[in-house]
Amino acid sequence: MIFVIRQLRGSENNQTIVDRKLDGAVLTIGRGADRDVLINDSRVAWEHAEVRIDKNDRFSLFVEEDAGSVLLNGAPSRGGRLANGDTVGIGGTDITFRVLDDRIYIEIREVRRGKDEAAVLLRAQSHLALTETRANKRRLSWVLFLIVLGFGALIPLAGRYLPGPWAEVLPPALQDDLWSSGPISSAHQSIASKCELCHLSPFEMTPDRACSSCHKDVLHHADDARVMQELGLDTQRCASCHHEHEGDAGLVLDHPRLCTTCHADPEQKLPGSALLAAADFAANHPEFSPQVWRRDADDERQDVSTPWENRLQEEASLIFPHDLHLDVAGIEDRRGEVQILTCGSCHEYQAGQVRFKPVNFARHCQDCHSLEFDPANPGREVPHGSTQAVLDDLRGYFARAVLEGREYEPLVAPGGPRGRGRSTGENRKRGTLAEKAEAFARDAIDESLRVRLCAKCHQVDVSTTSEAEWDVVPFQQRPVWMTAARFDHAPHQTVGCAACHQAATSASADDVLMPGRASCTSCHGGSHAEAGLLPSTCVDCHGFHIADSLKMPATVDLPGTVAASMADGEKINDPLPSADSPSE
């Protein structure tokens, strides 16, 4: 490449041109005598700048590190690519580069610069504000914006809605788990990261059919479908009362208003309803109404809901004084030994300790209450439970006794419908062996049932139908008096039975030993309980899904739901509740 250095002197119209040719790849500029372009100017460094030509004939300006900035086409510069027509200002000199026929013409012209140009140069190599540094708010903002949008929305969206391996490849922390607004309840842990099982379609509230794909045949609140509809209960969503993403606390919402919108004033919502108003367990709740037997017009026993009162009575058909049996000094058994009984001596927990097993004669009574009938044969007892079985047993016993030539004399004079002396009295003396045995059996059953054994605890009536001629009025143990509420004995064990059940002072088995509301409110407050009381809400005792047979609406199977994915053999850790066991 040939440089032609052209020194221009004088004014535009009267120029002197001095040309000088130079062959090479580098053109040096400065105040030094050895420079190709010599600028005799005290502002210019000995070696100020160079123009270098690369293999492709492009040429660039390089300013020496220790030299001041130059003006490239009027703008402060530390060098860079040059093009045809570019002017480089150094000190009081302008150097213009023109390319023509493989030559670079370098026109050197002295100029007079304005006073501020030095300041402009200085300004250009200074960073006087943060905005002049490489830190860039706009760029930083965009980076943060894209990071948040990418990790928060785009990547999870891809994992959820793009086909392909995204869902498998991405770790959960990058997927829609990030969108979860709170902890999943324990009950739903097995499907915790399968968002799509509940969130069926985008921008749609979780529909009931997502719930009912597992929770099939959930019972309604009551059995009258028309009333349920009128009260608006059919239009409620599962999620109206069951919130997910709030841990275990939200799964069954316990806010009283969910119940009290109707139950605070049932008359308003359901005129003529037998429901009693209830708004708060402590402040506004009816007295308990246990189910007890009452005789109707036909003398039949009917279950009747009866307001609780102290010493509420129910026909029990049993002679059992709790006070006698719970005497702290104890009570003698059949052997004359003193036994101190407690509630647990007879009332045994069922598995789970919610309720109790029925009291059983053989297990709980017979230790003390012997069913021996023949003084000549202590230890031989009649069976418990059926008068016919007793009669059959006695017939067998006395048939053998008669054959063995033994006699039998009851301790108590026979009575009852037939009385002694008519047929039995005669047969005892002169009857055949069979007649004699039957007479002994009759006398023994008469004594046992009517006087000594059964009648000790049971009401025994003359029978017109039974061969035994006596009926024991059946004692049916009622498993639950209070049917509208759940009560779990296990967590209440620490307070002791006597805190709620007044058995120690009850002389009659007719006493309903269920506690009244006051017994509960001594510990349990309302939903906003005062200090010292346990806050208790409606659902602590009452369930919602308590209809006998009417089901909640909307139980539909859908592909893609939990049930379907289980059928596909997908791994789900816990078996989900079956349709037969709706939650209480």
Add this chain to the structure above:
Amino acid sequence: MVLHESFLTHANSRWLKLSLLLCAIAVGLYIYHDPTAGPNGGTWLGYGLGTLGLMLILWLALLGVRKRSYSSRLGTVKGWTSAHVWLGLALIVVGTLHTGFQFGLNVHTLAWVLMMLVILSGLWGVFAYQRYPNIITDRRGALPAEDMLREIAELDRQLVLVASELGKDIHDRTLQSIARTRLGGSFWQQVRGIADQATGEGLVKRLREELNKPVIAGKPAMTATAPTNEGNATMMFVADAFVSGQQDVKQRETRRKLLDLFSRKKALVSNLNADVTRRARLTLWLYFHVPLTIALIASLLVHALAVFIYW
């Protein structure tokens, strides 16, 4: 901390009062509201506070833009700043009540955290302006001292002229020092404070040593051990007193002039750099406030998407 007609109390604290009222209403509703599922962003109050918060955030972000367009006739800058600060602070209450105090490791809490960071960085800005109240009214923009620059350039011109009389070496080194002069600095240099760069320290030291050298035999070399203090005219005078050789007098005078110019330049550069640092520290908060605001807007988009796509 004395404020001169602070934007905080602008218009009889109108925006402070409005923000307090807004907070009081929000807190009152929050206490009154008793949702069946507990406080949550998804109740009517939750949606209400969320919408209000979103609108406030977008509006406040626009206020940030408005504050920079000084030509607008829509209210005063001070008024907008006052509204921006007080309504921004009210967001702490509005936004936090919107969460219902449900926090977790998710995109929703991210939005809250970013909002709080934006507000905190904004508070930093408020305190920064409180510390340097005079700078807020300085509308010369990013250029703290055009005059100082012009003065430095003029000193540079004189330095070259004077140095050119002192031979190639001193001239070159003077040019070198001018070329290396950097005012201000990188982001962190500006924030941390700028060490003055290349104002001819080596040359100054050499010149001073030469000046202090006694040139006439028999005279005590007092200045050789005298403490040197750049820009100390008295010192120069003492140094001059030792100059007696007639041929050296002019040279020494020139050197003294060069030294004087260098020390004036150094003082100017120090002043300017201190000013640059002060301004950098004043505006540093914006490098957090603005990007975090944009990140907050992104996280609000994500928050709303996540809420409603999985309603």
